[in-house]
Amino acid sequence: xxxxxxxxxxxxxxxxxxxxxxxxxxxxxxxxxxxxxxxxxxxxxxxxxxxxxxxxxxxxxxxxxxxxxxxxxxxxxxxxxxxxxxxxxxxxxxxxxxxxxxxxxxxxxxxxxxxxxxxxxxxxxxxxxxxxxxxxxxxxxxxxxxxxxxxxxxxxxxxxxxxxxxxxxxxxxxxxxxxxxxxxxxxxxxxxxxxxxxx
Amino acid sequence: xxxxxxxxxxxxxxxxxxxxxxxxxxxxxxxxxxxxxxxxxxxxxxxxxxxxxxxxxxxxxxxxxxxxxxxxxxxxxxxxxxxxxxxxxxxxxxxxxxxxxxxxxxxxxxxxxxxxxxxxxxxxxxxxxxxxxxxxxxxxxxxxxxxxxxxxxxxxxxxxxxxxxxxxxxxxxxxxxxxxxxxxxxxxxxxxxxxxxxx
Numbered sequence: 038x039x040x041x042x043x044x045x046x047x048x049x050x051x052x053x054x055x056x057x058x059x060x061x062x063x064x065x066x067x068x069x070x071x072x073x074x075x076x077x078x079x080x081x082x083x084x085x086x087x088x089x090x091x092x093x094x095x096x097x098x099x100x101x102x103x104x105x106x107x108x109x110x111x112x113x114x115x116x117x118x119x120x121x122x123x124x125x126x127x128x129x130x131x132x133x134x135x136x137x138x139x140x141x142x143x144x145x146x147x148x149x150x151x152x153x154x155x156x157x158x159x160x161x162x163x164x165x166x167x168x169x170x171x172x173x174x175x176x177x178x179x180x181x182x183x184x185x186x187x188x189x190x191x192x193x194x195x196x197x198x199x200x201x202x203x204x205x206x207x208x209x210x211x212x213x214x215x216x217x218x219x220x221x222x223x224x225x226x227x228x229x230x231x232x233x234x235x236x
Numbered sequence: 237x238x239x240x241x242x243x244x245x246x247x248x249x250x251x252x253x254x255x256x257x258x259x260x261x262x263x264x265x266x267x268x269x270x271x272x273x274x275x276x277x278x279x280x281x282x283x284x285x286x287x288x289x290x291x292x293x294x295x296x297x298x299x300x301x302x303x304x305x306x307x308x309x310x311x312x313x314x315x316x317x318x319x320x321x322x323x324x325x326x327x328x329x330x331x332x333x334x335x336x337x338x339x340x341x342x343x344x345x346x347x348x349x350x351x352x353x354x355x356x357x358x359x360x361x362x363x364x365x366x367x368x369x370x371x372x373x374x375x376x377x378x379x380x381x382x383x384x385x386x387x388x389x390x391x392x393x394x395x396x397x398x399x400x401x402x403x404x405x406x407x408x409x410x411x412x413x414x415x416x417x418x419x420x421x422x423x424x425x426x427x428x429x430x431x432x433x434x435x
Contacts, residue, residue: 041291041299041300041301041302041306042287042290042291042300042301042302044283044286044287044290044302045287045291045300045302047283048280048283048284048287051276051279051280051283052280054276055265055268055269056261056264056265056268057257057261057264057265058256058265062255062256064326064329065255065256065326066254066255066256066257067287068300068324068325068326069254069255070254070284070287070288071287071288071291071300074287074288074291075288077250077253078284078287078288079284079285079288080250081247081250081251081284082281082282082284082285082288083281083285084243084246084247084250085247085269085277085278085280085281085284086278086281086282086285087243088240088241088243088244088247088266088269088270088273088277089269089270089273089274089277089278089281091241091243092240092241092244092270092273100240101240101241101244101267101270102240102241103240103241103243103244107240125267126267126270127263127264127267130263
């Protein structure tokens with residue numbers, strides 16, 4: 038109990054399990070919070086409690102929201118006939134920060150994985166196909182990770198939509214903006230070369 | 237409001253201000269917490285609230301505790317006549333993990349700094365001197381950082397105790413356990429060489 042109290046030790050242990058943190062960084066954070074306990078710490082506790090209570094998945098797209106339907110799905114201006122399929126809510130947020138897409142999203146919540154027993158039903162792919170038809174979507178953008186699992190999932194969805202007149206696209210692969218060729222992996226270099234464009 | 241809700245954005249902003257975290261790591265943590273909102277997130281909120289409510293500084297040594305006197309000061313077995321002076325509670329915790337010291341502590345809460353207008357009174361050094369005399373301390377270990385500020389503070393306390401028969405010591409400087417000479421800074425190497433010991 039040298040580290041303050043049982044509660045403080047439990048708090049450090051809980052913090053240390055958060056992504057990117059370990060015992061050392063958790064201790065540092067908890068000590069700073071205790072130093073500012075009357076303001077920052079109480080505020081953090083209240084926000085965590087409110088967010089835990091109010092957060093839910095958007096019934097339509099799976100985005101995190103505090104209402105039944107997320108702000109994107111509820112926005113009539115975004116009914117553009119385009120739907121962007123992402124793996125996680127974090128990917129949706131990343132695309133929104135880019136401000137380049139004005140349609141709606143669909144969050145799968147994972148990728149197909151035979152090893153982990155995650156099939157199309159676990160990811161709600163039949164529901165996605167139904168939604169695409171019901172909303173008369175004209176373009177499906179498969180913004181999935183450029184990993185084997187991400188691309189397998191993308192191929193599965195593309196196959197399921199074959200025979201319809203829906204345009205199916207994926208994100209361009211190539212050199213990141215500001216990227217230095219010297220630091221890029223070989224796969225990206227060759228993909229960027231194969232997809233080269235006239236300037 | 238693409239990132240969930242106003243509360244979620246406020247939570248990410250608050251998290252991003254914690255030491256070692258930034259907007260990206262805060263987003264990752266908040267998303268994982270929301271995913272486990274019914275358990276981990278509620279538990280974290282409750283612990284933060286309880287620790288914020290119950291934590292206080294030990295009236296004697298400045299350690300963080302949930303009682304008026306911390307577990308170390310309250311332990312009669314630790315009245316060894318040795319007192320270890322540290323800058324922060326984090327240093328006290330680090331020494332306790334080492335399990336080598338069985339006396340009591342005194343947390344200064346900072347170092348002397350003319351620039352920041354922190355003098356002996358701000359650090360409670362007169363109270364420390366009073367405590368050393370009142371508790372009939374025989375050895376004062378100045379476990380302060382090996383920085384200019386830490387060493388200035390150590391010298392100030394040593395001077396204030398001059399003329400008494402109290403032994404004043406500092407931590408040994410040298411090669412850390414498991415340390416490779418090649419990776420050590422020059423100052424540490426020369427200090428370790430000057431303080432070399434017969435094997």
